[in-house]
Amino acid sequence: MKNRSHVVGVIAVMVVMMVFGYGFNTKLAAQDKAANQEQVKHGEYLVNLGGCNDCHSPKVMTKMGPVPDETRLLSGHPANEKLPKVDMSVMGPDKWGGLFSNDLTAWAGPWGVSFAANLTPDKNTGLGLWTPEIFIKTMRTGKHMGAGRPILPPMPWESIGKVSDADLRDIFSYLQSLKPIQNEVPAPIPPANSKTGMN
Ligand code: HEC
Secondary structure (H helix, E strand, C coil), rough: CCCHHHHHHHHHHHHHHHHHHHHHHHHHHHHHHHHHHHHHHHHCCCHCCCHHHHHHHEEEECCCCCCCHHHHHCCCCCCCCCCCCCHHECCCEEEEEEEEEECEEEEEEEEEEEEEECCCCCCCCCCCCCCHHHHHHHHHHHHHCCCCCCCCCCCCHHHHHCCCCCHHHHHHHHHHHHHCCCCCCCCEEHHHHHHCCCC
């Protein structure tokens, strides 16, 4: 009899611990979610301040000029956009510094032609497989994915790379919260091919 009440006691303690633990975990999960929402909100604020939409969002034309297309924010240079040939002869030290497409997603200059990357979390064509660490390293080093080829102008990684790890993490959280959009941005065109390489 004594043994039995002992067992009941132990079970009762276990049940209380489980219930308490469950409550505790859901509270932690709710706190995590709130913290993440804060990060996303602050990340959006920094992305607006950093002008990322100017170059990384396709545009719709309005009377006031091009504005970011809200249906595909930050999805990069549209893969199907037709661009005219680049007249490299207008560029040089005593001429124009560069040219850009009407939506500001393609940029020609002494570096050839660069196309703004897809920053949405699409796994194949965007940043879906990136981690916050890769993102931070990319902005700090100016290398593709933090380890590859040098990132071309006019991507302002030098200035973005000067903000704190926490801010870069918030920017990345916001980018990861976007609607994933499948859009395979073309590889950059080297200077020698710029005149003939456009579609
Ligand atoms: C003046 C135009 C411009 C602005 C502003 C800009 N970018 Fe870019 N970005 C580019 C271009 C062009 C590329 C592609 C460069 C290349 O292919 O080497 C690029 C590439 C990137 C890449 C891919 C890097 C890689 O590993 O290949 C990331 C990530 C990125 N930008 C994030 C941002 C964020 C975040 C902001 C705002 C805080 C921003 N960019 C603002 C033009 C811009």
